[in-house]
Amino acid sequence: MYDAHERARRDQQAILNDAHSRGVAEGERKGKLEGTIEGERKGKLEGRLEGKLEGKLEGKIEGKIEAIRTLQMLLGIPAGDDGELRRLDLSQLEAMASELQEKLRNRIVS
Numbered sequence: 001m002y003d004a005h006e007r008a009r010r011d012q013q014a015i016l017n018d019a020h021s022r023g024v025a026e027g028e029r030k031g032k033l034e035g036t037i038e039g040e041r042k043g044k045l046e047g048r049l050e051g052k053l054e055g056k057l058e059g060k061i062e063g064k065i066e067a068i069r070t071l072q073m074l075l076g077i078p079a080g081d082d083g084e085l086r087r088l089d090l091s092q093l094e095a096m097a098s099e100l101q102e103k104l105r106n107r108i109v110s
Helices: 002-075 082-086 090-109
Strands: none
Touching: 002 082, 002 090
16 A cells, blocks of 8 residues: 555656656747747847948948039049048048038138
8 A cells, every 4th residue: 555655656746747847848948939039029120220320321421422522523623532432431521521611611712
């Protein structure tokens, strides 16, 4: 009788252990899946934001290059290599455009 009782207790414990292991495995699987989905969502969102910011910066750079080309034309300055201007950052392009604008203003006033 003791053996049967002990066997029933061990069987019950084995069932509980197995259920626990399956529950842990299922929880890990769901957690990984949710983490992957959330990571992809955040990655896409960050990628879109970064793309927008890069696009805006590129647009500003292109606009400054066009302004510089126009100012050079108005001042009769030969246009340089586009590659030179594209190697400059936005603040350098803004400084160059401001300098050309000042030259044009001084020319008009004189």
